[in-house]
Amino acid sequence: MTGQAALFSQDGPTREVGTSIELFTGGGGLALAMHKAGFRHLVAVELDKRACETLRQNKAEKFGASDEQGTTLQSKWPLKEGDVKKVDFTPWSGEVDVVAGGVPCQPWSLGGAHKGYDDERNLWPELFRTIRETKPRAIIAENVKGLLRPSFAPYYEYILNELRAPFERRVEGEDWRDHAKRLEKALAKDSIDPTERYDVQYKLVNAADYGVPQVRWRVFVVAFRRDLGLSGWKFPEPTHSEGALLRAQADGSYWDEHKVPKRYRYSPIIPDGFDDGDGTERWRTLRDALAGDSATGELKLPEPIGDKVDHPKHLHHYGWPGAREYPGHTPNLLDRPAKTVKAGVHGVPGGETVLKRDDGSIRYMTVREVARVMSFPDEWFLAGPRGEQMRQLGNAVPVKLAAVMARSVAEALRSGSRAERG
Structure with a gap:
């Protein structure tokens, strides 16, 4: 080497x-x-x-x-x-x-x-x-x-x-x-x-x-x-670009990779003159983060099994009740990179920790999902209750x-x- x-x-x-x-x-x-x-x-x-x-x-x-x-x-x-x-x-x-x-x-x-x-x-x-x-x-x-x-x-x-x-x-x-x-x-x-x-x-x-x-x-x-x-x-x-992501979604390779049902697929409109990201990898999306990476042994994250119920195989992977969507508080989309993770003192504004499923329903992201978005390894333990865990992630690099x-x-x-x- x-x-x-x-x-x-x-x-x-x-x-x-x-x-x-x-x-x-x-x-x-x-x-x-x-x-x-x-x-x-x-x-x-x-x-x-x-x-x-x-x-x-x-x-x-x-x-x-x-x-x-x-x-x-x-x-x-x-x-x-x-x-x-x-x-x-x-x-x-x-x-x-x-x-x-x-x-x-x-x-x-x-x-x-x-x-x-x-x-x-x-x-x-x-x-x-x-x-x-x-x-x-x-x-x-x-x-x-x-x-x-x-x-x-x-x-x-x-x-x-x-x-x-x-x-x-x-x-x-x-x-x-x-x-x-x-x-x-x-x-x-x-x-x-x-x-x-x-x-x-x-x-x-x-x-x-x-x-x-x-x-x-x-x-x-x-x-x-x-x-x-x-x-x-x-x-x-x-090393990655939005143009490469849009191109992969437009030619269908992105959807095929994730085996997304045809009813949930779409072809993005690519403006004339838009940088197509030639030579770069595509932006990684929230769907990519949840899917894991077989090359590194990172497992797919399943849906949480219940609110405030720890998943037996995934650290900090538990549901949280009360997700809402309204003007100024919109959820993350699966097929885009997540929004900027923030460290809110009195809760996080803007919907940064809300996820919209393929069927249009919404839920809060789990702490482990947010940690994935911050590219922490799955074994990384975060101390404290949910709010403290999210604050640490929002403040991190x-x-x-x-x-x-x-x-x-x-x-x-x-x-x-x-x-x-x-």
């Missing part, structure tokens, strides 16, 4: 590719993707008690539980449960390849209060502090599309510049606007230690374009330490999307290491 094939098998990494620190770990989507890409977690940090319970039930253990933590790729993830602001990362200085985290989205979310930089939950400064204390070779950060709103544009450029020059730290009492001016002046200088500068790329991506059965727009920010010479790195190209990014970063770091060795 060569290249990517040598690093990754169907079940995950064949060997370690580097080390990582996981910030704002939540229910584990990005951390699991980094693990699958071959990164060994030195420490994971999370404040929420339910999310920490989820992590411990799966791949984590309390930090300090043993003297041999995080020593191999198969080790339990060392988990620090608590406020990231109180964590000292200096013990890992010089040992970290990647700092990764889905920075909490509430300050920037279109569904939130839109406080942005004035929100106490704005934790970008903690990401920058972690970078200063560890000097990682790369950074992967994920956030919501709302971060790109025009009203936040000046602050977003400030975030990117602080990531480019994290050691030009903001001093106590300094307004972020004054700091932004200092950063611009510092970045204009050429005679700076390249180990204290980062080359930064960012991109708005749709998870559906990378094989996730969900339309989910997110901003990824990737940075490499300048001394590695990786300024030319580019984000992975989309889709595992498959994050793994695409993580593997691309892993390959870049390997090429950087080869260049360093000459």
Whole structure:
């Protein structure tokens, strides 16, 4: 095997590719993707008690539980449960390849209060502090599309510049606007230690374009330490497309694959000039997610056997009563990618967790079905009652999307290491 094939098998990494620190770990989507890409977690940090319970039930253990933590790729993830602001990362200085985290989205979310930089939950400064204390070779950060709103544009450029020059730290009492001016002046200088500068790329991506059965727009920010010479790195190209899905539905191959009765089939109207997705795989639909994947051993999810009744063969697969459809609250369609999974505080608006069957009837999606839409493995246990499980999923990074990014970063770091060795 060569290249990517040598690093990754169907079940995950064949060997370690580097080390990582996981910030704002939540229910584990990005951390699991980094693990699958071959990164060994030195420490994971999370404040929420339910999310920490989820992590411990799966791949984590309390930090300090043993003297041999995080020593191999198969080790339990060392988990620090608590406020990231109180964590000292200096013990890992010089040992970290990647700092990764889905920075909490509430300050920037279109569904939130839109406080942005004035929100106490704005934790970008903690990401920058972690970078200063560890000097990682790369950074992967994920956030919501709302971060790109025009009203936040000046602050977003400030975030990117602080990531480019994290050691030009903001001093106590300094307004972020004054700091932004200092950063611009510092970045204009050429005679700076390249180990204290980062080359930064960012991109708005749709998870559906990378094989996730969900339309989910997110901003990824990737940075490499300048001394590695990786300024030319580019984000992975989309592998899936809506055009390919429409083409497969129009020619009947999609319906044949799923053995959909003819009375439920339809031929979509494809507008003139529409990108037909030539060369890409088709978007994966909700029907695809429920059907499973024989290539990976993922089983078909049957209809739930009853409300609040666990399915004997499928974890978290139980029905829930009260699904409704009305204007502004429309269900997911089986033959499209699911809507964006959200983390509603008082229930989820918009019908994101309602499913419409072939016969037109509706029901709530099960927790396991939503986890499938987020591309979590079926054995991934989610702690807490249904509302808490859904909240963790809505806050997570889709595992498959994050793994695409993580593997691309892993390959870049390997090429950087080869260049360093000459």
